[in-house]
Amino acid sequence: MDEHSIAGGGASPTQVERLTGEIDIATAPQLSRRFSAVPNTVSTLIVDLSEVTFLDSAGIQLLHQLHDRLRTRDAELIVVSPPGTSPRRVLDLTAFDARVTLRDSLPEVWTASQASS
Amino acid sequence: MTASRADLRRAELRAPVEPGAILLVDDHRENLLALEAVLDPLGEPIVSVESGEEALRTLLRREVAVILLDVRMSRLDGVQTARLIRSRPGTRHIPIIFLTAVARDADQIELAYATGAVDYVIKPFEPSVLRAKVSAFIALSRERAERLRQTRARERAEAAEQAVRTLQSLSDAALAHLELEPLVTELLTRACALFRAAGGALLIAEQDDGVLTVLAGHGPMRAFGELTPSATVRQLLKAGTPALLAPGDGGWVELAGATDQPVAAIPLTDPDGSRTLGLLVLAAAPGAGFDAGELSLLDLAGERIAIAIRHARQFEHQRELVETLQRSLLPERLPEHPRVELAARYRPEETGTRVGGDWYDAIQLDERRLALMIGDVVGHGRAAAARMGELRNALRAYAIEGHPPGIVLQQLDRLVRATVGPTMMATVLFGVLDLQSGAFTMARAGHPPPLVRAPDGTVRLLDTGSTLPIGVSGDDPPSEFTYALGDGETLLLYTDGAVDAPAEPIDAGIERIMSALGSGSAAAEASCDRVLARLLECGPPRDDVAILAAHVRIAKPGPLGFGLPAQxxxxTVARHRLRDWLRREAPELDSRTVSDLELAITEATSNVVRHAYGPTDASFQVMATRDGSMIEVTVRDHGRWRASRSTAQGRGLPLIEAVCDKLAIDRTNTGTTVTMTWTNIP
Incomplete structure (x- = not known):
């Protein structure tokens, strides 16, 4: 699970969390700690699930909690999950995008952000 | 001293042939002076000695055309001297004229003739008669010497020719098989032996940058490295003729390497004269040096070596081409499937320089069906290979369309007859393996029948009806034949190169691969290895060989069952075990169904873990069964679920419901059983 910050304004940086492997009840606590470590200065957190091979309801719950926490300080969560993957199927089954922004790919995130700014 | 071939010829022309002398032997000095005076007008060299011993010594040192020998001498007399002269091969032929003082020596004259004198002169002699006799014998001697010289020259020429033949036969033999490096090593060793060199190096111009790389080193020149030739050596290479370089000569230092001996430098020029291929350097044995007379032989040797090197290069280039072509025509990798292990081998014919027409292929048509094919286009060379490529691609296309094997071969036959015409012929076996049932349905067009090895090692030939080869078939599609491969059986497809060993009937070849297949492991890789090894025992294959083996593992799905602590x-462990079981027992499942099953078991077991009573030794059991198109997964715990439900549980159950066809939850006092069923498994 590597992470890196990408260019953003000093006051409103965007951070990408690139997750890998399987997310279930066994790995969720570790992931929860990782999300807690995201600085409060981050205004847009992108969680990229492209390399995640499994996601269950524990992972979904974790993402919802993250979304709620970010929203309390006007920060945004964007989840990236390519169609056709196993995690995306779970996100779709739970209508995840009804509450959280869901994108197919990282480039799509940039395109969307260009369009909106 | 450097000497080119032209110099050598000039030297031969100039070289004075020492004229045979007139040898006068008399122990009286005044007699010698008189003889000299008489014979001087002949203009021939005269050597006068005063004893038989001295005469013999002189004969060792120089050529003598005729000997005038005084019969009466103190110590060694004339007759004794003549006997000694006659007894030695080198002097036996020299005419001897006896000089006698008086006629009473008649008995001695007789003796003289008996010992080999050709004439005698009685003293005092008539000068003109003596001169005439001597002159005649000198002429005879000259003639004889000339004949001898010619004979020797012929012998030398023959010896040289023999040496060149040795070298030529070496290079000729080398042309067919040897790669460049072993070839030049061999050539160098032979050249060193041929010219009695202490060592040598064979340098090759790898590129056009002029740098010479040592490809082989021998004796003191073994350690020779890379050489960037000086102007002198470049000149020598350009001249293209051998040169002898002694210490001190230009170029000697750079070519002599570790030796302090004279060297022969023989440029190796491409036979068409277009460029320098390399350089052969030979170092003389200590104290020996090279003879200028050997230069022409060195030149011929260089020519031979250059030809051999060019052929070796062409051979290597050709083989690279063939390998590339063959690689591009055979599948890079075979399909992988949990229910079948595939392995294949391709072996070109002996030299590896002729592309064969054999090929094999395997395509996963869908999750359940695997197409296996093998074929042999009649003929060799690039044309056959190109046709093989076309045929292979056409067969792939027809296979993917999903027609039954007989129809696939019929379509292939029609295509060939319509596009190529009667000049092309190929044998093909095409079959489809059902990975669920093990049924192998195949059709053959002139191709050898496949073999099946049972798990107990017995091997049988599936000798089904075959039709004519592709390209000559009739209008009816080849008949199909289905064989139900059982769990653990191994199917072997092969081309006739696999059963066609030198000096052996085909039947013996089939028996041989049957016995190879039957011994040892049933695994496809091991089976291929054994069959190929047994074939190679009979010598290098005359034809190319392709074999394709399929070892099926279609055991009826067994249930999955295990227990784990509620942690x-x-x-994660339960999900991975289910995943492995599915991969083994239901490999045809699509990835979405597999991830649905994984999600369901994850949610069900997560519920158990979440609701287990504290950190006790609670556990759960997982069972999974497959019955045809139905898969059932149950998760059972031995506690009671907590009354209160978390949000996660609220999500978990609907998710299970969403991904399975039927969900049943059975709560009892002893525990809860969640049964999840999928009914439309393909």
Missing amino acids: RQSV
């Missing part, structure tokens, strides 16, 4: 990590 978070167990959720």
Whole structure:
């Protein structure tokens, strides 16, 4: 699970969390700690699930909690999950995008952000 | 001293042939003076000695055309001297004229003739008669010497020719098989032996940058490295003729390497004269040096070596081409499937320089069906290979369309007859393996029948009806034949190169691969290895060989069952075990159904873990069964679920419901059983 910050304004940086492997009840606590470590200065957190091979309801719950926490300080969560993957199927089954922004790919995130700014 | 071939010829022309002298032997000095005076007008060299011993010594040192020998001498007399002269091969032929003082020596004259004198002169002699006799014998001697010289020259020429033939036969033999490096090593060793060199190096111009790389080193020149030739050596290479370089000569230092001996430098020029291929350097044995007379032989040797090197290069280039072509025509990798292990081998014919027409292929048509094919286009060379490529691609296309094997071969036959015409012929076996049932349905067009090895090692030939080869078939599609491969059986497809060993009937070849297949492991890789090894025992294959083996593992799906402690990590373990079981027992499942099953078991076991009573030794059991198109997964715990439900559980159950066809939850006092069923498994 590597992470890196990408260019953003000093006051409103965007951070990408690139997750890998399987997310279930066994790995969720570790992931929860990782999300807690995201600085409060981050205004847009992108969680990229492209390399995640499994996601269950524990992972979904974790993402919802993250979304709620970010929203309390006007920060945004964007989840990236390519169609056709196993995690995306779970996100779709739970209508995840009804509450959280869901994108197919990282480039799509940039395109969307260009369009909106 | 450097000497080119032209110099050598000039030297031969100039070289004075020492004229045979007139040898006068008399122990009286005044007699010698008189003889000299008489014979001087002949203009021939005269050597006068005063004893038989001295005469013999002189004969060792120089050529003598005729000997005038005084019969009466103190110590060694004339007759004794003549006997000694006659007894030695080198002097036996020299005419001897006896000089006698008086006629009473008649008995001695007789004796003289008996010992080999050709004439005698009685003293005092008539000068003109003596001169005439001597002159005649000198002429005879000259003639004889000339004949001898010619004979020797012929012998030398023959010896040289023999040496060149040795070298030529070496290079000729080398042309067919040897790669460049072993070839030049061999050539160098032979050249060193041929010219009695202490060592040598064979340098090759790898590129056009002029740098020479040592490809082989021998004796003191073994350690020779890379050489960037000086102007002198470049000149020598350009001249293209051998040169002898002694210490001190230009170029000697750079070519002599570790030796302090004279060297022969023989440029190796491409036979068409277009460029320098390399350089052969030979170092003389200590104290020996090279003879200028050997230069022409060195030149011929260089020519031979250059030809051999060019052929070796062409051979290597050709083989690279063939390998590339063959690689591009055979599948890079075979399909992988949990229910079948595939292995294949391709072996070109002996030299590896002729592309064969054999090929094999395997395509996963869908999750359940695997197409296996093998074929042999009649003929060799690039044309055959190109046709093989076309045929292979056409067969792939027809296979993917999903027609039954007989129709696939009929379509292939029609295509060939319509596009190529009667000049092309190929044998093909095409079959489809059902990975669920093990049924192998195949059709053959002139191709050898496949073999099946049972798990107990017995091997049988599936000798089904075959039709004519592709390209000559009739209008009816080849008949199909289905064989039900059982779990653990191994199917072997092969081309006739595999059963066609030198000096052996085909039947013996089939028996041989049957026995190879039957011994040892049933695994496809091991089977291929054994069959190929047994074939190679009979010598290098005359034809190319392709074999394709399929070892099927279609055991009826067994149930999955295990228990785990009710801990978070167990959720992951349970999911992985189910995944492995599915991969083994239901390999045809699509990836979405597999991830649905994984999600369901994860949610079900997560519920158990979440609701287990504290950190006790609670556990859960997982069962999975497959019955035809139905898969059932049950998760059972031995506690009671907590009354209160978390949000996660609220999500978990609907998710299970969403991905399975039927969900049943059975709560009792002893525990809860969640049964999840999928009914439309393909």
